[in-house]
Structure formats: C-alpha cells, structure tokens
Amino acid sequence: MRPTERGRPRQYCSRACRARAYRARVAERPATVEARRTPDGAEPALDQSLIVRAAITLADKEGVGAVSMRRIATDLDAGVMSLYRYVAGREELNDLMVDTVFGARPLPEPGPDGWRPKLELSAREEWALYRAHPWLSHLVAVTTRPPVAPNLMAYTDWRMRALDGHDLDFATLVQIAILIGTYVQSAAAPLAYETQAARRTRNTRQQWAAARREAFDRSMSEGRLPMVSEFGDEAFAASEPANIFEFGLYRMLDGIAVLLDRP
Numbered sequence: 010m011r012p013t014e015r016g017r018p019r020q021y022c023s024r025a026c027r028a029r030a031y032r033a034r035v036a037e038r039p040a041t042v043e044a045r046r047t048p049d050g051a052e053p054a055l056d057q058s059l060i061v062r063a064a065i066t067l068a069d070k071e072g073v074g075a076v077s078m079r080r081i082a083t084d085l086d087a088g089v090m091s092l093y094r095y096v097a098g099r100e101e102l103n104d105l106m107v108d109t110v111f112g113a114r115p116l117p118e119p120g121p122d123g124w125r126p127k128l129e130l131s132a133r134e135e136w137a138l139y140r141a142h143p144w145l146s147h148l149v150a151v152t153t154r155p156p157v158a159p160n161l162m163a164y165t166d167w168r169m170r171a172l173d174g175h176d177l178d179f180a181t182l183v184q185i186a187i188l189i190g191t192y193v194q195s196a197a198a199p200l201a202y203e204t205q206a207a208r209r210t211r212n213t214r215q216q217w218a219a220a221r222r223e224a225f226d227r228s229m230s231e232g233r234l235p236m237v238s239e240f241g242d243e244a245f246a247a248s249e250p251a252n253i254f255e256f257g258l259y260r261m262l263d264g265i266a267v268l269l270d271r272p
Contacts, residue, residue, distance in 0.1 A: 055087055057095040061105045065142070068106065072205055073144035078102070103148050108158035110142055115160070116167045124269070125262055127171035131164055132193050132258055139197035143204040150194035164190060175269050185265060192261055196254040203250070 063081050078099065082089040096102050114134055120127045139146050149156060168186035177185075206212075212220070229238040246252065 055091060055095060060092055060096055061109050064102055064106055065109060068144045069142060073147050104156040104158050107145065107148050107156040108160045110138055110145055111158060111160035111164065114138055116164060124171050124175065128168060128189060128262060129258065131168050132189055135164060135190065135193045136197060136254055139200055143201040146194050146197040146201050150198050192257060196250060196257060199250045
C-alpha cells in the first residue's frame with residue numbers, strides 16, 4: 010500500500026477490533042453457522058472432509074466455477090489461510106472432490122457374471138454420478154492428466170479385472186478401461202453445460218429449442234442440409250444426452266465383443 014502524504018499512517022485493525030468484528034458477523038449469521046462456533050467464539054473447527062463437503066455442496070448448487078478457497082472459507086465462516094492447513098490448493102481440492110464423490114458409489118464385488126454385464130454396470134454407475142453432480146465431468150473428462158483419486162482409479166481397476174482372462178495383453182486392458190471411462194465422461198459433458206445454461210437462462214432445453222424454432226426453420230429453407238432439415242421431435246428426443254449415452258454404450262460394448270471374439 011502506498012503511504013498517505015499527510016495525516017496519521019494507516020494501521021491494521023487490532024486483535025480486539027477483529028474479535029469484535031467477528032462477533033458482529035456471527036450475530037448476523039444463520040443458526041447453522043452459529044452452531045459451528047467454538048464456545049470461546051473462535052473460528053469453527055475445520056478438517057479436510059468438512060472443507061471438501063462444503064466444496065461439493067457449493068458445486069452442486071452453483072457449478073464448479075463458483076468453487077474457490079475464499080468462497081468456501083466464507084461459507085464455513087473461517088479464515089481463508091486456515092483452509093490451507095488441510096488442503097494444499099485448488100488442484101488438491103479438485104482431486105479430493107472427485108475422490109469423495111466416486112467413493113460414495115463404489116462398484117460391487119464381485120459384480121454380475123460375465124464381462125459385458127460388468128462393463129455395462131460400471132458405465133451406468135459412473136453415468137449416475139455425473140447425473141447427480143453435473144460439474145464432475147468438468148474435472149475428469151477428456152484429459153491425459155486425470156485427478157489423483159483412488160476411488161476414481163478403482164473404476165478403472167474394476168473394469169480391467171472384468172476382462173482379465175480373455176487373452177488380452179495388459180496394455181489393451183488399460184485401453185478398454187480408459188475407453189469406457191472417457192466415453193461416459195464425454196457423453197456426460199453436455200449435462201454440465203445444460204445445467205449451467207438452465208441456471209443462467211432459467212429455460213429448459215425444450216424451451217430453448219421452441220424459442221429458436223423459427224430461426225432454425227429459416228436457416229433450413231435454403232436446402233443445403235437435406236438431412237438436418239428433417240430434424241423433428243423424434244430426432245430431438247434422440248439427441249438428448251441420456252439417449253446418446255444409451256446408444257453409444259451398446260455400440261461400444263458390441264465393439265469390445267468383436268475384439269474378444271476375434272481368432
């Protein structure tokens with residue numbers, strides 16, 4: 010800060026002043042925050058799981074873009090720097106968020122019989138996570154640097170074990186397991202964007218399409234896109250993320266079956 014040219018120099022608030030300001034802020038907080046206070050009025054007790062749960066709650070409510078250490082500290086009524094005693098930074102927080110969400114939905118052991126039911130189950134379980142937490146795909150989708158999240162890695166390990174014993178080399182097992190995860194994550198990415206758009210515009214995808222129907226018809230009148238110009242209600246339903254996921258999942262499993270049945 011630049012010193013003032015005249016008058017008394019700027020001073021930081023004293024400890025007693027900060028304590029009075031803190032008590033005033035707490036008095037205006039809802040009861041849920043008041044309950045987290047310690048008896049002596051100090052900052053609420055923190056731990057890593059509390060910080061991660063607050064981040065997940067915030068992401069579910071406002072999207073992962075709203076998550077920051079400062080915002081979490083505000084929601085927990087704690088100092089920003091106190092969070093860094095439990096979480097090193099945003100990258101580690103992302104890893105912990107992913108690991109916590111996947112840890113809440115582990116794949117069953119041993120699972121159904123047969124490689125195909127196993128792989129289908131693993132894909133549907135991961136899809137369910139992205140449905141429940143649309144922001145999740147932003148942290149794990151389409152990347153060669155996946156989060157350091159053992160519970161996410163457990164999905165890959167489970168899929169590789171589902172194919173073990175089918176005369177595939179280890180590298181191919183890895184590729185198939187990653188292929189399934191990448192497909193599900195990519196299919197789920199539109200869920201996150203749709204959630205953001207719906208939150209921002211307060212319109213559903215159906216309402217958005219209805220509002221732009223006239224513009225769509227006008228752009229198709231030139232006749233340059235004969236197939237796309239036939240796009241109607243049935244095609245619109247088929248293009249929903251859930252239906253794209255279902256279609257692609259079966260085609261992907263069909264392809265793996267061809268690989269396993271080769272001479």
